[in-house]
Amino acid sequence: MQIYTSLKRKELIEKILSVEYDLAVIGGGITGAGIALDAASRGLKTVLIEKNDFASGTSSKSTKLIHGGLRYLKQFEIGLVMGVGRERRIVHRLAPHLVLAEKMLLPFFRGGTFGKFSTSLGLWVYDFLAGVKKEDRRKMLSKKKTLELEPLLPHQTLLGSGLYAEYRTDDARLTIEVMKTAIDHGADCINYLEADEFIYTDNKISGLKIHDVLTGEPYEILSKITVSATGPWVDDLRERNHSKQGKTLHLTKGVHIVVDRDKLPVKHSIYFDVPDGRMIFAIPRENTTYIGTTDTDYFDHKDHVTTNLKDAEYLVKAVNQAFPTVQLTIDDIRSSWAGLRPLINQPGKKTSEISRKDELFFSDTELISIAGGKLTGYRIMSRKVTDRVCKVLKSEYNIASGRCRTKFLKLSGNQFRNSREVRAYVDKVSDQLKGYGMGAAEAGYLVHNYGIQAEEILSNMKSQAGNDFRYNLLMAELRFCIDHEMAVSVADFLVRRTGRLFFNISSVKQYAEPVLNAMARILGWDHARIQEERNRLESEVFDATHFD
Numbered sequence: 001m002q003i004y005t006s007l008k009r010k011e012l013i014e015k016i017l018s019v020e021y022d023l024a025v026i027g028g029g030i031t032g033a034g035i036a037l038d039a040a041s042r043g044l045k046t047v048l049i050e051k052n053d054f055a056s057g058t059s060s061k062s063t064k065l066i067h068g069g070l071r072y073l074k075q076f077e078i079g080l081v082m083g084v085g086r087e088r089r090i091v092h093r094l095a096p097h098l099v100l101a102e103k104m105l106l107p108f109f110r111g112g113t114f115g116k117f118s119t120s121l122g123l124w125v126y127d128f129l130a131g132v133k134k135e136d137r138r139k140m141l142s143k144k145k146t147l148e149l150e151p152l153l154p155h156q157t158l159l160g161s162g163l164y165a166e167y168r169t170d171d172a173r174l175t176i177e178v179m180k181t182a183i184d185h186g187a188d189c190i191n192y193l194e195a196d197e198f199i200y201t202d203n204k205i206s207g208l209k210i211h212d213v214l215t216g217e218p219y220e221i222l223s224k225i226t227v228s229a230t231g232p233w234v235d236d237l238r239e240r241n242h243s244k245q246g247k248t249l250h251l252t253k254g255v256h257i258v259v260d261r262d263k264l265p266v267k268h269s270i271y272f273d274v275p276d277g278r279m280i281f282a283i284p285r286e287n288t289t290y291i292g293t294t295d296t297d298y299f300d301h302k303d304h305v306t307t308n309l310k311d312a313e314y315l316v317k318a319v320n321q322a323f324p325t326v327q328l329t330i331d332d333i334r335s336s337w338a339g340l341r342p343l344i345n346q347p348g349k350k351t352s353e354i355s356r357k358d359e360l361f362f363s364d365t366e367l368i369s370i371a372g373g374k375l376t377g378y379r380i381m382s383r384k385v386t387d388r389v390c391k392v393l394k395s396e397y398n399i400a401s402g403r404c405r406t407k408f409l410k411l412s413g414n415q416f417r418n419s420r421e422v423r424a425y426v427d428k429v430s431d432q433l434k435g436y437g438m439g440a441a442e443a444g445y446l447v448h449n450y451g452i453q454a455e456e457i458l459s460n461m462k463s464q465a466g467n468d469f470r471y472n473l474l475m476a477e478l479r480f481c482i483d484h485e486m487a488v489s490v491a492d493f494l495v496r497r498t499g500r501l502f503f504n505i506s507s508v509k510q511y512a513e514p515v516l517n518a519m520a521r522i523l524g525w526d527h528a529r530i531q532e533e534r535n536r537l538e539s540e541v542f543d544a545t546h547f548d
């Protein structure tokens with residue numbers, strides 16, 4: 001029986017210890033989740049372990065776009081743009097409720113990096129490489145039309161804009177849904193288990209020494225093949241495997257800041273250039289607009305990456321240059337996040353010029369590592385790794401496996417054929433919520449995060465006593481995330497499952513204690529654990545809101 005609930009964590013660990021797996025995946029970001037799904041759906045006995053929460057690494061710290069990477073065109077990365085550009089539509093089809101088609105605006109200015117001709121040509125090439133359907137292809141807009149859409153852009157220097165197709169998502173939720181789909185296909189996936197050392201038999205890796213981060217308990221798991229999908233930590237594991245030779249990682253930090261929507265009330269996602277030649281996004285989401293990203297070399301602690309004052313000031317200045325009437329200040333920032341890009345070192349290149357391509361590393365002891373790449377390309381990267389795993393299993397163990405099917409495997413929560421059906425379902429949920437003093441905003445949130453799984457949350461909400469329906473809805477969502485998404489800490493729920501720390505931080509302050517008490521009751525926490533959880537959440541809130 002497959003286990004999704006944190007209430008059965010002990011049973012899941014016992015199960016994991018009793019099986020010899022074909023494949024052990026280290027790392028529960030989007031890449032690891034994608035590999036677990038690909039391998040399990042080909043019939044391989046697969047386990048995935050994550051040392052923190054699922055998606056707690058880079059996979060909850062991105063710009064949250066499923067995009068072809070328009071700026072890589074400038075660097076002539078034609079293959080990368082074509083690969084991920086075409087992949088966007090597939091990822092959208094796998095979860096149309098969670099990966100939403102959205103038009104983006106690319107304005108150009110007098111004295112800016114691009115003019116009308118280069119913007120038009122660049123977007124045409126971008127659409128062409130990605131195979132965008134005729135009706136969705138870029139449209140060039142006059143200055144007048146652009147200002148009608150986005151009156152905050154500078155009237156004096158604006159020359160016009162290009163409106164083009166992209167997709168946006170929630171990176172952590174996408175990772176979690178891929179993980180749940182992997183579990184549906186037979187993978188055993190668990191958070192808060194850390195890989196410490198490799199176990200070797202005849203000079204090949206045959207298992208892992210691990211420990212439970214929540215209890216400190218050490219264990220060993222057995223597997224024929226091991227993949228490290230540990231993103232920024234890939235070199236640490238290669239070091240432990242004594243195989244860190246040749247190419248290495250180059251980590252760069254990327255920061256996003258979040259402001260109230262009325263401080264930067266843009267109606268579209270806008271991709272604008274800044275005087276240093278970089279490009280920045282301003283993306284509206286719920287009652288906020290988020291802005292990012294920076295791109296600076298990073299040599300510090302990988303487990304604690306934060307936004308500093310310089311990062312925050314850079315982004316505030318960028319907004320004020322592109323939207324001169326806005327006059328944002330540091331005090332307007334409500335929340336922020338900082339993540340690490342696990343890029344592959346390219347000596348002599350500037351940080352922002354280093355390729356975003358993925359790279360596979362193979363060690364003599366059969367550790368397969370993967371790093372680099374994009375959230376958007378997770379399925380292609382996973383296929384590459386799983387193909388290699390299957391080849392080794394066939395040649396060394398005569399284990400046959402199927403072909404990659406992930407292009408056709410809908411992610412959990414998806415019972416929709418297209419965006420129209422998603423919109424109709426949002427309307428239906430909105431109607432249901434009206435009787436409880438809520439409506440379209442809550443329905444959009446529920447459906448875009450959970451798809452059809454919103455049914456269970458709604459029915460749980462309706463069965464609760466008490467007239468504070470918003471609170472009841474939150475508690476129903478919490479119960480769903482404990483029962484189906486392995487949320488084991490308050491931060492798992494308020495940061496990765498719901499995104500509240502970033503997009504609704506006042507609700508984190510409002511509901512932290514009720515969520516803490518409910519989790520303590522459901523999961524049987526003692527006083528020490530409650531205090532530990534409280535401290536952890538406070539430090540997450542501190543990191544998101546202080547810039548030293």
Ligand code: FAD
Nearest residue numbers: 027029030031051057058059062063065195231254375376
């Ligand atoms: P991670 O998400 O970091 O996962 C690795 C996991 O391994 C971590 O959760 C970690 O805890 C775990 N781990 C490490 N060591 C161990 C161990 N010993 N035992 C167990 N677990 C371990 N891509 C896009 O397509 N669109 C975007 O808009 C976009 N924006 C970005 C913006 C920024 C600022 C950044 C930094 C990246 C962006 N990307 C974007 C790239 C994308 O986010 C990454 O390529 C992707 O999230 C990497 O996922 P991953 O699974 O490889 O790594």
